[in-house]
Amino acid sequence: MTLLAPRRSPLVGESATTRRVLLALALAAIGLFLLLPLATVFAEALSKGWGAYFEGLADPDARAAIRLTLLVAAISVAVNFAFGIAAAWAVTKFDFPGKSLLVTFIDLPFSVSPVIAGLIYVLLFGAHGLIGPWLIAHGVEVIFAVPGIVLATVFVTLPFVARELIPTMEMLGRGDEEVARTLGASGWQIFFRVTLPNVKWAALYGVLLCNARAMGEFGAVSVVSGHLRGQTDTMPLHIEILYNEYNFVAAFAVASLLALMALFTLALKSALEAVTENPGR
């Protein structure tokens, strides 16, 4: 297909100078605020050569942090996906009292500071919290342990999939599901063969955003983690510790890996957008 629209639409008052100034400003901002810091991360990480770089990554504590981050991200994505589908399904396919309240609550984690999210869990599950003492008595540790980190991350990332799915599913309506029902499909068949394929791109998009946020979350996790090296340090926390210890090469090595993971997610997201914009998908 060829694009018939002209590359530059004639905007009112647009002169060559205006265009050049705007373009220069945009490029300068991107360069200064995005590319330069990113480049600095990699430059700093490699400042003592590849040997020191890999040494930083091979450190047992660093590897534990990488593993923990991947684990937390994987759990968050899975929980988020399940919750997002359930919430979006409930909101768009049924009418029930309190529906608008549910929609409002889905957005809560976006409006609450992550630090508060962390504190909520400390208040609930901490040694002096509401249900913490009972849990600790039964041998379940949440705060300063992996479950707390997972909970805090899940809280912070909860809206991502649901928020992608709700508008998509609202736009699609109930017609497809109803017609599948008349054709004799069961609830599960409708879900897996009709609904899920219809929203797969939106769901995947939400999952990628959720994944990016889960890997990078600092505030909420910082409150509940307790910073036990090799045990409850995620990558962002580990980077901070290394940095505070003036271990710049190791700090930036882990940071560069985290940045690479984020860039990879971003690339996937762009690829996804290219696919979904193609009408013959």
Add this chain to the structure above:
Amino acid sequence: MRIDIVNAVKTFKGSERPAINGIDMTVGDGELVALLGPSGSGKTTLLRAIAGLETLEAGEIRFDGVNVAGRDTRDRNVGFVFQHYALFRTMTVLDNVGFGLSVRPRASRPSKAEIRARARELIRLVQLEGYEERFPAQLSGGQRQRVALARALAIDPAVLLLDEPFGALDAKVRKDLRRWLRELHDRTGHTTLFVTHDQEEALELADRVAVINAGRLEQIAPPAELYARPATPFVCEFLGSVNRLATPAGAVYVRAHEIELVPPGTPEARAAIVVAVRAAGPRVHVELELAEGGRVEAELLAEDFAATGFTAGSAVGAAIRRTHAF
């Protein structure tokens, strides 16, 4: 299969007026019946209730004499075609048509090859050979409608329910599909109910037309009878253009084409003045001011009007050939 609708009532939450309010009617085995009415009259709600997509609050729907109240949509074996087709956008035409067979319980599910063969057969029936591997987005409105119909026919439904099947199509395609649907029905013999707000469509296509207004059945009759002997003022006004005349005995209704223009002073004709003349293709709408008061519209062939020699401002006689009183 025969469908009996017995005193069906349905009120939507938050609405004071019932969407359907005590409808009684029967659709005979193999019959093609139109549900005709203005938008919001409850005809789609009735169709959805037959499919089990809405639950009645009172009354019954019986399939061959058996109340289906407790039967879920998926067990009713109805072929439902939605106004906007609701084709599965992620599936090819072939998979769309085969869907109903592919979701059957394992014991009664045909093999993959059999499903494909049956789907191909139906695609041929709706004249879409060569489009099997296309996606819905790559089809025109009329083609999508036919895929939706083939998909509904694939489950060998006991009844075919069509909700404004041609509503979203342009006039030419509507006409073609209408004729085609009639032929298809005559060939397959499915008991069919279709919803429309287009009187021409209903009168041309259906064996019987059920006129629905404000949740109630006004009349159900074959098209010719409906037109010749409307049972209520609503039916009379809804079909064709109608004049309402006040008489000492109450209101009577006169169809526009049942007013003839004659020279002024003709016995039995009412004195009138031609107020306006509007040409609409082969026909002319002539607006008349009656000497006794009130305006009526007459409709006649353009050449007939030209032969009378009347123009706007002429004094004429309006001979009323036929009236309907209730």
